[in-house]
Amino acid sequence: MYEGVVQDLIDELGRLPGIGPKGAQRIAFHLVAADAADVRRLAEVLLQVKEKIRFCEVCGNVAEEEQCRICRDPRRDPSVLCVVEEPKDVVAIERTREYRGRYHVLGGAISPIDGVGPDDLRVRELMERLADGAIQEVILATDPNLEGEATATYLARMLNPLGVRVSRLASGLPVGGDLEYADEITLGRAFEGRRLLDA
Amino acid sequence: MYEGVVQDLIDELGRLPGIGPKGAQRIAFHLVAADAADVRRLAEVLLQVKEKIRFCEVCGNVAEEEQCRICRDPRRDPSVLCVVEEPKDVVAIERTREYRGRYHVLGGAISPIDGVGPDDLRVRELMERLADGAIQEVILATDPNLEGEATATYLARMLNPLGVRVSRLASGLPVGGDLEYADEITLGRAFEGRRLLDA
Secondary structure (H helix, E strand, C coil), rough: CCCCCHHHHHHHHHHCCCCCCHHHHHHHHHHHCCCCCHHHHHHHHHHHHHHCCEEEECCEEEEEECCCHHHHCCCCCCCCCECCCCCCHHHHHHCCCCCCEEECCCCCCCEECEEEEHHCHHHHHHHHHHHHCCEEEEECCCCHHHHHHHHHHHHHHHHHHHCEEEEEECCCCCCCCCCCHHCCCHHHHHCCCCCCCCC | CHHHHHHHHHHHHHHCCCHHHHHHHHHHHHHHHCCCHHHHHHHHHHHHHHHHHHEECCCCCCCCCCCCCCHHHCCCCEEEEEEEECCHHHHHHHHHHHCCCEEEEECCCHHHCCCCHHCCCCHHHHHHHCCCCCCCCECCCCCCCCCHHHHHHHHHHHHHCCCCEEECCCCCCCCCCHHCCCCHHHHHHHHHCCCCCCC
16 A cells, blocks of 8 residues: 555564554554654664574573573572573563572473474473483473463473472462452462461 | 663664553564564665655655655546545545545644644645645545544635635544444534435
8 A cells, every 4th residue: 555665664564473554554654754863773773683682502591692691690599490481481580589590491382273392392401401410499480371381281290200399380369469350260270279377 | 671682672662652561572572583584674674764765745645756656646636635644544545445636644733732733734835735726625634533623623714715625524423333332422423414315
């Protein structure tokens, strides 16, 4: 519908996740009217990301060097490993400031519908990291959905024979939430996982 | 929270309209994992837009030459002019295939709250286009909201003394909609604008 380059831009933007045709159009016209310097900065940072960013050779997180910031940090506890699906999960957990161990990023979750099996994830790399016995606990922090649960179950079965402690993040009512609005599954999990309160 | 360039990319993406912090993060990680060629194509089209796209010197629409495709098309009726706020409105109207006249893009609407007055829009250029008397009808197709109505009212007052026919797009119930779900103002407009049905 638009003249050449504007339509190209709308098409390219529309391929990004979470941007529909209307959103792509809106962003494209914003960019047409924006300062050339701003648009150039966006284009340059796009190119830099592909040049500079790689995945950490140890944990699979995004990194600007061979190893990511967390794997390079000697203050992080090497005996605890938290397994997550994606680099953004690392950021979410880091934000809590609760965890001082290390990470392992799988690069997704097991999903037969999407054709993703264990071999498509960094499972082999995980097993290799456990080989020397230095890791004493593995916390499975995959998403609390169908794929994440399946992945956690699969990994627990692989890890339990190794004698390492395997744990899973607690499911339950979100803090600040309203019991009345919780879905049945979450509420059921909250019952299952109830804790005794010592007087 | 992220290493250098990834955070830069999230920041730049977050400045685009309609992309929040979560969306920016999602797109950034999509791009980190995407083919380098795809990302390079997006970066290049961004740079091209700033190089190639300008605004049509006649109507203010986006154009790759001095004049846009519609202004260059000799088959378009030069006696009818449709006034819209933005280039995307031109595309929306073109999609109907109902209109064969020409356009005038204002570049926005009058909005005292945002500090946008008639001098910030292409109103002077509109008056100049009407000077030679070739245009017989001006259709005011600004948005059916507060700013669009104010702009249409302002323009109608400017144009009526010139003896040109001035019309406004009809307001009423959207086709395919449900009367029950229409808001009061739309329903009121639909009553006001009711048409006699000839038997």
